[in-house]
Amino acid sequence: MRRPWAGFIALSGTTTAILLALQRFAQDTFALQNSPELRFFSLRIPTLLALPDPARGIITTTPCLTTLFAFLFRDFFPVVAGGLTVSGGLCALRGRKFIASVLLFFSLPFLALVLSSPAFTMGALFLAFGFSGLQRAEDDHTARFLGNLALGLSALCHPVGFWLLPIFALCTVLSVEASWLRRGTHVILALSPFLLFGGMSLFFGWVYGGYPLLPFLDPALSLGAFLALEKPSFALQPSEVLLAAPFLGALLSGGLSQAVFALGMLGVAFLRPYLFPPSGVPVLFGLALLLSKKDRPGEWLVFLAFFLLGLGLFLARFPSG
Amino acid sequence: MKRKLLGELLLERGIIREEDLEEALRFQKETGGLLGEILVLRGLVHPMELYEVLAEQGNLLYAGRDLEELLQSIDRTLLERFDPQDLLRFAFFPRRLNQGALEILTPFPENPHRDRWLEENFPKTAIHMALITPYELDWLLHFFFKERFLKEATAGLFFRAPEESAARVLVPWQWGVLSGILFALLFGVFLAPQTTLKVLFALVNLAFFAQVLFKLLVGLAGSSRESLAISKEELESLDPRKLPVYTVLLPLHREPPEVIEQLTSAIRALDYPQEKLDILFLIEEDDPETLRACKAAHPPYNVRFILIPRGFPKTKPRACNFGLAFARGEYLTIYDAEDIPEKDQLKKAVLAFRKLPKEYVCLQAALNFYNATQNLLTRLFTLEYSFWFDYLLPGLSRLRLPIPLGGTSNHFRVEALRKLGGWDPFNVTEDADLGMRAHYRGYRVGILPSTTFEEATSHLKNWIRQRSRWLKGYLQTFLVHNRRPLHVLKTSGFRGWLTLQLFIGGTPLGYAASVVLWGVFFAWLFSRGKLLEPYFSGPILCIGAMNLFVGNFLGVYFSMFAVFRRNLDHLLPFALLNPLYWALAGIAAWKGIGQLLSRPFFWEKTVHGMFRRKGP
Numbered sequence: 001m002r003r004p005w006a007g008f009i010a011l012s013g014t015t016t017a018i019l020l021a022l023q024r025f026a027q028d029t030f031a032l033q034n035s036p037e038l039r040f041f042s043l044r045i046p047t048l049l050a051l052p053d054p055a056r057g058i059i060t061t062t063p064c065l066t067t068l069f070a071f072l073f074r075d076f077f078p079v080v081a082g083g084l085t086v087s088g089g090l091c092a093l094r095g096r097k098f099i100a101s102v103l104l105f106f107s108l109p110f111l112a113l114v115l116s117s118p119a120f121t122m123g124a125l126f127l128a129f130g131f132s133g134l135q136r137a138e139d140d141h142t143a144r145f146l147g148n149l150a151l152g153l154s155a156l157c158h159p160v161g162f163w164l165l166p167i168f169a170l171c172t173v174l175s176v177e178a179s180w181l182r183r184g185t186h187v188i189l190a191l192s193p194f195l196l197f198g199g200m201s202l203f204f205g206w207v208y209g210g211y212p213l214l215p216f217l218d219p220a221l222s223l224g225a226f227l228a229l230e231k232p233s234f235a236l237q238p239s240e241v242l243l244a245a246p247f248l249g250a251l252l253s254g255g256l257s258q259a260v261f262a263l264g265m266l267g268v269a270f271l272r273p274y275l276f277p278p279s280g281v282p283v284l285f286g287l288a289l290l291l292s293k294k295d296r297p298g299e300w301l302v303f304l305a306f307f308l309l310g311l312g313l314f315l316a317r318f319p320s321g
Numbered sequence: 322m323k324r325k326l327l328g329e330l331l332l333e334r335g336i337i338r339e340e341d342l343e344e345a346l347r348f349q350k351e352t353g354g355l356l357g358e359i360l361v362l363r364g365l366v367h368p369m370e371l372y373e374v375l376a377e378q379g380n381l382l383y384a385g386r387d388l389e390e391l392l393q394s395i396d397r398t399l400l401e402r403f404d405p406q407d408l409l410r411f412a413f414f415p416r417r418l419n420q421g422a423l424e425i426l427t428p429f430p431e432n433p434h435r436d437r438w439l440e441e442n443f444p445k446t447a448i449h450m451a452l453i454t455p456y457e458l459d460w461l462l463h464f465f466f467k468e469r470f471l472k473e474a475t476a477g478l479f480f481r482a483p484e485e486s487a488a489r490v491l492v493p494w495q496w497g498v499l500s501g502i503l504f505a506l507l508f509g510v511f512l513a514p515q516t517t518l519k520v521l522f523a524l525v526n527l528a529f530f531a532q533v534l535f536k537l538l539v540g541l542a543g544s545s546r547e548s549l550a551i552s553k554e555e556l557e558s559l560d561p562r563k564l565p566v567y568t569v570l571l572p573l574h575r576e577p578p579e580v581i582e583q584l585t586s587a588i589r590a591l592d593y594p595q596e597k598l599d600i601l602f603l604i605e606e607d608d609p610e611t612l613r614a615c616k617a618a619h620p621p622y623n624v625r626f627i628l629i630p631r632g633f634p635k636t637k638p639r640a641c642n643f644g645l646a647f648a649r650g651e652y653l654t655i656y657d658a659e660d661i662p663e664k665d666q667l668k669k670a671v672l673a674f675r676k677l678p679k680e681y682v683c684l685q686a687a688l689n690f691y692n693a694t695q696n697l698l699t700r701l702f703t704l705e706y707s708f709w710f711d712y713l714l715p716g717l718s719r720l721r722l723p724i725p726l727g728g729t730s731n732h733f734r735v736e737a738l739r740k741l742g743g744w745d746p747f748n749v750t751e752d753a754d755l756g757m758r759a760h761y762r763g764y765r766v767g768i769l770p771s772t773t774f775e776e777a778t779s780h781l782k783n784w785i786r787q788r789s790r791w792l793k794g795y796l797q798t799f800l801v802h803n804r805r806p807l808h809v810l811k812t813s814g815f816r817g818w819l820t821l822q823l824f825i826g827g828t829p830l831g832y833a834a835s836v837v838l839w840g841v842f843f844a845w846l847f848s849r850g851k852l853l854e855p856y857f858s859g860p861i862l863c864i865g866a867m868n869l870f871v872g873n874f875l876g877v878y879f880s881m882f883a884v885f886r887r888n889l890d891h892l893l894p895f896a897l898l899n900p901l902y903w904a905l906a907g908i909a910a911w912k913g914i915g916q917l918l919s920r921p922f923f924w925e926k927t928v929h930g931m932f933r934r935k936g937p
Contacts, residue, residue, distance in 0.1 A: 055862040056850075068863065142544040145882055185890040192878060200870050207850050 008091050016083035018106070023079055023115055032078075035116035036230040040223050041070040041077065047220060059204045062215040062222040065156035066119035082114035085125050119223060123158025126150045134190065144189070152193025159216075159224030162198065327356055330374045331366065341365050353562030354596035361622045362595045368454040368622065372428070376452045384416075384426055384451040388460075391426075391453075395465070405466040409647060411435035414453070414461045422447035428455045459625055459647060471630050474642030478742040484804055485758055487748040487797040490921050492804050515855055522841075522856050525834055526864045532831055533872040535823045536713070540879050543716025549676070551669050551770060559668055561594045567667050568599040568650030568735065572640045576658045577930040578614040584658050585618040592664040599649045600624040603640040606631050634922035638744030638751035645735075645743050654732040655752075659929040661691060662730060662773040669771045670732040677767055682737035682759055684769040686730035687711055690777035692932040693889065698784055699777035700895045701902040706777075707883035715768045722820045723760030723813060725753030725798070730773040737764065747922050748801070750794025757802055757825065761812045776932045783928050785909045790925040792829035792906070793913035797921065799826035829910045836907030839900075842869065873900060 023032070032038060048057040048071055061067040070077040086105045114121045133147020155162070176183045205221075206212040215221040219229055325333075328342045337345075337360065345359045352359075357375060360366040369385060376383035384391050396417040403415055413427035413435055423439070423446050430450055439448055453461070463470075479486040491499065509517030571584065588600060602620070604612050606628050615626060627647055629640045641655060652670060656662060663669075666686055673684055687710040693703035710727060717724045731752060741759055744751035756766050778784040802809055802821050810818045845853045857865055881896040916923060 053854075053858040053862065055859050058863065059866050140546070141882065141886055142541060145541065145544050181890050185885055185893055188893060189878075189881060189885060192881070193874070196870065196874050200866070203870075204866065207846060210849070 011087035015086040019079040019082045037117045040226040078118040081118035123154045126154035152197040155198035352594045358596040382451040385453045385457045424449045426453045532827045539716035540712045542719045543712035565651035568648040568653040570655045572603040580930040581614040593667040603644045636924045639746035642743040659776040666771040682764040683766045684732045686769040687772045691774040702777040704880040708880045724766040726756035754798040786925040787927040788909035789912035832906040832910035
C-alpha cells in the first residue's frame with residue numbers, strides 16, 4: 001500500500017460504520033447491556049464529570065487510556081475503540097494472510113467482543129501484538145521494540161496484562177539462549193514499558209490521593225477491581241456457537257498459525273464476561289508460543305504452570321453455582 | 322639509450338637494499354602504486370633522495386635542494402595568472418617565464434591532464450619542468466597563496482551565499498519576531514499572568530509532545546535492519562589498485578603528545594593502501610606544541626602538515642576549509658585527534674559510495690566510545706551516543722529527512738563538498754549545518770555501517786563546555802535555515818521543515834525548557850499538585866502526564882535499546898539516570914544560549930586525552 005495512512009483511515013471508517021450499525025441494531029443479540037466493562041465505564045464517567053478537574057480523575061483511573069477514550073467518546077467509545085483496534089490490527093497484519101485477517105476481524109464474535117469489552121479488546125490485541133513482536137524479535141529490533149511497547153500500552157488499556165507479568169518474565173529468561181546478563185536484559189527491556197505505564201495511575205494516585213494502590217482497591221477507580229466483583233456466569237449462548245462460523249473461513253484460508261489465532265480469539269470471545277482474572281489471556285500467550293519457530297519446552301512448562309494457576313485462582317474466586 | 326629503472330638507480334646509489342626493493346616491487350604488483358611512493362611510505366627512502374634519483378632518471382632538475390633559492394626564483398607576477406585550485410588539482414607550481422617558455426615545478430612529471438590544461442591555457446608555449454617533492458609543492462602553495470586560501474576558508478560561504486552563513490546570528494526580521502514574542506510575553510505576564518502562563522505551559526507541553534512523537538517515529542525507523550549492508554566478501558573483493566585516493570582531514574589543536582601518538586597508530590592501522598591515503602594534519606600556526614608533538618610522533622610520509630594561519634573565527638570548520646583546499650582525494654573524511662575508526666571504514670565508504678546514487682554526497686559513520694565505563698558521565702554519554710548514532714541518524718536517513726552530521730567520521734565526495742562551499746566557519750556545529758545545507762540543496766546523506774571510537778568527555782566541566790558548544794551550534798543552524806522557511810519547505814517539504822524545527826531547534830530549546838519544567842514538576846510534586854493547579858488541569862494535565870511518563874520513558878528506553886543492540890548490557894541500568902544527564906544538558910543549553918548572544922563564534926575547545934593520561 002503506497003499510502004498506508006489513507007488505507008488506515010478508510011479501514012477505520014468502514015469498521016466504525018459497521019460497529020455503529022451493530023451497536024444500534026444488535027444490542028440485544030450481543031447483550032451489550034450486560035457487559036460489566038461497559039457498566040464500569042458508564043458508572044465512572046459521571047463520577048469524572050462531577051470532579052472539578054476530570055483530567056485528574058482520568059489519570060488516576062486504571063486503565064487510564066481507555067478511560068480517556070470512554071470520557072471523550074461516551075456511548076461511542078466501543079465503536080471508536082473497535083474501529084481503531086480492528087483497523088490497527090489489519091494494518092499491522094497487512095501482507096500477511098490479509099484475507100484471513102479480514103475474515104477474523106470482521107467476524108461477528110470478534111465484533112461482539114469489541115462492542116461489549118472494548119478496553120479488554122484493545123488490551124488483548126496490544127498483548128497479542130506484543131507477543132507476536134517478541135516472537136519475531138530475535139534479529140529484528142523494531143519488532144522487539146514495538147512488541148515491548150505494545151505490552152506496555154496494554155497496561156494503559158486493561159488490567160488484564162498485570163496477571164501475565166511473571167509468566168512473561170520467566171518465559172523470556174528461559175527462552176533466550178544467552179548469558180544470564182543478556183537474559184536479564186531481555187526481561188528488563190520487555191517489562192520496563194509495562195511497569196512504567198502500569199505505574200502511571202499509581203504515581204498520580206499517590207500525588208493526588210496520597211495512597212498509590214488506591215485505584216486497585218477501589219472498584220470505582222479500577223476496572224480490574226470492578227470486574228473482580230462481577231458475578232460470572234458460564235452459560236454459553238447458542239447464538240455464540242453459531243457466530244463462530246466465520247472463523248472457519250479464517251481457519252481454511254489462513255493456514256495453521258492463523259487458525260490457531262482464530263480459535264484463540266474465539267475462546268477469548270466466549271470467555272468475554274469472565275476475563276478477569278484472565279483465563280483467556282494465557283491462551284494468547286500460548287498462541288504466540290505455538291507460532292514460534294523454535295521448540296521451547298522451558299517456556300511451555302512455565303506457561304502451562306501459570307495457566308493452571310490462573311485457572312485455579314479463577315475457579316476458586318468464582319465457585320460454580 | 323634505455324632509461325634505467327628507478328629501483329636499479331636506488332640500488333646503485335646504495336640507498337636501498339635488494340630485499341627491500343623486492344618487497345616493494347611485490348607490494349607494487351598487488352596495489353598498483355608508484356614504486357617511489359611505496360618506498361617513501363615504508364620509510365626506506367627519504368623523499369628528497371627519491372626525487373634526486375627521479376630527476377636523474379628523467380633527465381630533469383630537482384629544484385628542492387635549496388628552498389631559499391627556489392623561493393627567489395618564483396615570478397610572483399606570473400602567479401596572478403593562476404588559480405591555486407588548478408595548481409593543486411594538477412599538482413604543479415609555475416616558476417617563471419623564461420625566454421617564452423613556462424617553467425613549472427612538479428612532483429609528477431608525467432601527468433597528461435596537466436599537460437592538456439597547460440596546452441589550453443598557455444597555447445604555443447614551451448613547458449620546461451623541474452622536480453620538487455609533494456611536500457615542497459604544498460609548502461610553495463601555502464607560502465604564496467595562504468591569504469587566498471584563508472579568505473576562501475573564512476568568508477567564501479558568506480560571500481557566495483550569505484543567507485546560509487552564520488556570520489550574522491539573526492537577520493533583521495528574526496530580530497523583529499523575537500522581540501515581538503518577548504514583548505507579547507512581558508505584556509501577557511503583566512496584564513493576565515495566569516492566562517499567559519497557562520498558554521505558555523500548554524505550548525511548551527505541546528511542543529514536547531510533538532518532539533516525543535517525532536523522535537519515536539525516527540527512532541523506530543532507525544531500529545530496523547541496516548539498509549546499506551556491506552559484506553565481508555565485498556570488502557575482500559575490492560581491488561586495491563582501483564581504490565581512489567582518500568583524503569583524511571585531522572584538525573588538531575592543543576593536543577597532548579599521547580593523543581598524537583594514538584592518532585598516528587590509528588592511521589597506520591587503517592586498512593587502506595597507504596599510498597592512496599592523503600592525510601592532512603591541520604595545525605594552527607599559534608600552536609607550536611602540537612606541531613612539535615606531531616613531528617615527534619614520526620607519522621608516515623603520507624601525512625602532510627598544513628599550518629592554519631591566524632585569523633578570526635578560530636574554529637575547526639575554518640581549519641577544515643583551509644585543509645580542503647589541499648585535499649587530493651576523490652573522497653574525504655574528518656577524524657578528531659582521539660578517534661579510532663574501525664580499520665575497514667574507508668573501504669566500506671568507497672563501497673557504499675559506489676553502491677549509492679550520486680545524490681548521496683556524504684556518509685556518516687556511527688560514533689561510540691572506547692572509555693564507556695570510565696565513570697558515570699562516560700556511561701551516560703555512551704547511552705546517548707548509541708541512541709543518536711544507531712537509531713536517530715539512521716532513522717532520519719531512512720525517512721529521507723535532513724541529517725545533522727556528527728562531529729567526525731563523515732565521508733564526502735570531495736567534488737560535491739566543494740560545490741557545497743565546505744563548512745561554515747562561523748557555525749560551531751558546522752557538521753550539523755552542512756548536513757542540513759546539503760539536504761536543502763537536493764543532496765542526500767547516508768549512514769555508513771561502521772563505527773569510530775572516540776574518547777567520551779569524562780570531566781563534567783569539560784562536558785558542559787563541549788555540550789554548550791554543540792547546543793549553541795544547533796541554535797545557529799536552526800536560525801540560519803529558518804531565515805528562508807519557504808525555501809526549506811520548497812526544497813525538502815513539510816517533513817524536512819519539521820525536522821529543522823523539532824530536531825535542530827527542538828534539541829537545544831527542549832533541553833533548556835526541560836530544566837524549567839523539571840523545576841515546575843518538583844514544585845507540583847512536593848505540593849501534591851496544589852501549587853500549580855490552575856496551570857495544570859484538563860487537557861494540559863493529560864498532555865503533561867503523557868510527556869512526563871511516556872516522553873521521558875521513551876528517551877530512557879531508546880537508550881536502553883541502543884546499548885542492548887551494541888551488546889553493552891552492563892550499561893542498561895544507567896539509562897534510568899538519563900533524566901539527570903538531561904538536566905546537565907539543560908544547563909549546557911542555557912550556557913549555549915547565553916553564548917549565542919555574547920560570543921556566538923567562540924569555539925569551546927574539548928580537552929582530549931584525559932582517559933589515556935589517567936590510564937596505566
